[in-house]
Amino acid sequence: MKVYHLLSIVIIVAYFSSCYYDIEEELYPEPSCNLENLSYDGEIKVLIDMSCATSGCHVENTGRVPMTNYDEVKALVDDGRLRTRAIERQDMPPTGPLPACEMTQLDMWISAGAPESN
Template sequence: MTVHSRLFLLLLLLSGCYYDVEEELYPSLECQVENVTYTGTILPLIRDNCYTCHDKTSNFGNVTLEGYDNLKIYVDNGRLLGAIKHEPGFSPMPQNRAPLLECEIQKIEEWIRQGAPDN
């Protein structure tokens, strides 16, 4: 075996040796629902996913989710959760777009569980 071949094999073996911290490579994928607020969490989700069709100007389906008081109507009657969770008897939302991520739905559910405060 030539020197070049040995050196190549040594480098090949050494290149496969490394140590990574698993937590750094694969951070926790748990959904963080602590400290969910209307202003900091819910409003951005609703604005980014719903206002295209359900702001005060568009008002598709005669549904306006812009503003806390308007959103609260659909929280209280169950239509918001029914729609975003694609439950039977509800129009699945957002329409013609990817559904909300499970973590986003969990954040909305937690906010509702807290009484849907205007915070």
């Protein structure tokens, strides 16, 4: 009888402890998106280096317009190609559109005159 009673208690405890629901937003919060004081030396260089200036893409000696420094990127901002390809047409990078935060950062940076530093 004691075994039956103990087994019943274990089953009840196991049942109630398994009814736990995680809230996904609390476990995996959205990373914050900095939209303040954007500059090439701050957020944009990292974005360009990870999405554009990669091996076989917009680096030296690839036959494509290089995007390895501020002057090269600023030239693409000034002639409108960066906004057209990355934000309006969203066909760059070729792997797919930039994430929403990065696209917003790039758009705001271009709209602010593409400052090099804060």
